[in-house]
Amino acid sequence: MSAADQIFAMLRESSQSGAPLYLQLRRSIEEAVNRGLIGPGDALPSERDIASKADISRVTVRKAVQDLVKGGILVQRHGSGTFVAPRMERVEQSLSRLTSFTEDMARRGMNVRSVWLDRGLYAPSPDEMMVLGLSSTELVARVARLRIANDTPLAIERAALSASVLPDPEAIGSSLYAALGTTGNRPVRAVQRISATNLGDADARLLEVPPGVAGLQIERISYLASGKVIEFTRSVYRGDAYDFVAELRLTGPGEEIRP
Amino acid sequence: MSAADQIFAMLRESSQSGAPLYLQLRRSIEEAVNRGLIGPGDALPSERDIASKADISRVTVRKAVQDLVKGGILVQRHGSGTFVAPRMERVEQSLSRLTSFTEDMARRGMNVRSVWLDRGLYAPSPDEMMVLGLSSTELVARVARLRIANDTPLAIERAALSASVLPDPEAIGSSLYAALGTTGNRPVRAVQRISATNLGDADARLLEVPPGVAGLQIERISYLASGKVIEFTRSVYRGDAYDFVAELRLTGPGEEIRP
DNA sequence: AAGTGGTCTAGACCACGCG
DNA sequence: GCGTGGTCTAGACCACTTC
The missing domain is CATH 3.40.1410.10 (Chorismate lyase-like)
Incomplete structure (x- = not known):
């Protein structure tokens, strides 16, 4: 089971919580990063892949990902992909x-x-x-x-x-x-x-x-x-x-x- | 011309700039607030009104408005409307x-x-x-x-x-x-x-x-x-x-x- | 009941990067 | 060229506030 697949496993577990989908997805990704399942520099699946695998629309995936980008958890590079942000020493x-x-x-x-x-x-x-x-x-x-x-x-x-x-x-x-x-x-x-x-x-x-x-x-x-x-x-x-x-x-x- | 209509006037002026629509709209609203055309506590037109009057989709309107909400310029109240944020004395x-x-x-x-x-x-x-x-x-x-x-x-x-x-x-x-x-x-x-x-x-x-x-x-x-x-x-x-x-x-x- | 924001969809095209 | 993120659409339903 690939590291990124853990995200989908967590998503399924939370799927009966009644919370908005983008929140469930956001938390799943956040959890995966916090637990170290995916580390700094690692790539996430593409937005389209996440959308199809999780069976939600790409717009919703983007909302979850955008939130994490604004929070500094992820970084996106146009044309390249989405990655876990490198840890910054303060x-x-x-x-x-x-x-x-x-x-x-x-x-x-x-x-x-x-x-x-x-x-x-x-x-x-x-x-x-x-x-x-x-x-x-x-x-x-x-x-x-x-x-x-x-x-x-x-x-x-x-x-x-x-x-x-x-x-x-x-x-x-x-x-x-x-x-x-x-x-x-x-x-x-x-x-x-x-x-x-x-x-x-x-x-x-x-x-x-x-x-x-x-x-x-x-x-x-x-x-x-x-x-x-x-x-x-x-x-x-x-x-x-x-x-x-x-x-x-x-x-x-x-x-x-x-x- | 109502105060809120100034937003649409500014939008039309910037409509050939080639910038993304949500950015043009965001700047128009920001400008209207900064110039005092709409003051703290004033209501903005509803998202649907802005969308139809500006002839853009509501999703795009929301992106512009959301950005301003996160920046503290606007506040939204579910079921009530969108308003210019009250000035906070620090x-x-x-x-x-x-x-x-x-x-x-x-x-x-x-x-x-x-x-x-x-x-x-x-x-x-x-x-x-x-x-x-x-x-x-x-x-x-x-x-x-x-x-x-x-x-x-x-x-x-x-x-x-x-x-x-x-x-x-x-x-x-x-x-x-x-x-x-x-x-x-x-x-x-x-x-x-x-x-x-x-x-x-x-x-x-x-x-x-x-x-x-x-x-x-x-x-x-x-x-x-x-x-x-x-x-x-x-x-x-x-x-x-x-x-x-x-x-x-x-x-x-x-x-x-x-x- | 009517109007508002909040969420979500399926699909489209563009701009960028990489091999 | 192909896959990526970036933007945009038209329409839908829900949840909440207000009257």
Whole structure:
């Protein structure tokens, strides 16, 4: 009995449950993956094969499979087939220290590179005017990068700075902060806001995941020692590849704590 | 021209783009919402109406609408209709202080309550044995709560503690930490790991969101002053309702920073 | 009872990949 | 060329809400 046939066996067992067919099928496939009957990289039968063997329509098979693709369990390659998604080892990043993406990854023995998505001077958006304290006649420097580790895209970083501190975005080498440091504009403090979002089409394509999977959305505002805002960065991280780690402390004795 | 008709106008304009029909329709609806032509709470035409007016099949309409539901733009109520999702004001939570959910929300003037999902003593899972340092003959106390603010479910918290520090989980009042404090077992420090995930059916139902929307998954390990692990909590937060805020600092002078 | 979303079907054509 | 996933159709029945 082939591994994939286990799926059909489980399906038959659940066939009197009254649950929708696509749910029964979805659970059967999920079970087969969780039990290791089919492992990462293995191919599933084609949608048409599943449909005919399980005696359900291809539309219904697709609904089950699509759900699992969006959940990151399966991956589909147009013209090629449907496969169990490779297990992704997650990367941890500290939430209490300003660290370098490049160095962070290098310390983990990962091969890192970036792709420029955008570098230039623009008229500021209302958001940027507010946060960076720009007037509508000033310009904003935007730099956007796709961060890649071991050939896996991990994050999209879109930074905005006043053009007065970064008049020539094209001149940045591999490090934005190094460029800022040469003019004494290196941030010493930042505040980050983290939330979850379903990735849109554009971001999903860049990060090589199906649209709709969960991602971490991060807004960072960086400050100079003087307290002036220097940088406003909006980033999107792959939810399946990233863990952010934070340490919580009691700030004083006698503090009330009831989580 | 009714507000909803704007959708069809936009659809006709994009009809020569060559893009898939469901994408054209999805974008038209998204645009109408973003431009405020239809606001939160407003009803969309029924799937059948959209299908006939736009001269496409209902299956295709459903694909477009489903995508927007999973993205949190629309909500559907079985038997009632499809509506623009109400704008959710996000709640911010600090990532550097151990704070109380109840107090945090009360400070914001929100009405808070919890629903117990589980309270009891169990044989520990391998995870729990590892983290809490239990042997397989010891028991683990599990307490799980659904956190609700202003009648909106915000989070599911599932805590695990050694039964030796919480022998009677049923005896907890509204505050786990208060119960721990009476025996001198109140944590003073915690480490959190944050990631993003698509919510599964069970969690999505509890949080009253459609399955598959993005949520924040948080693992917290809490420590006593002695350094002993006291609590292991796995939580799931609604991604559309929560922002976690962290402050980053340079830990010392001369530190390398190149994000 | 009428209208809504939820599920399901059988069949079609297109776009992509692989040998 | 052949098999794969990607899109689309027209029609059906069920389950739920609302009147």
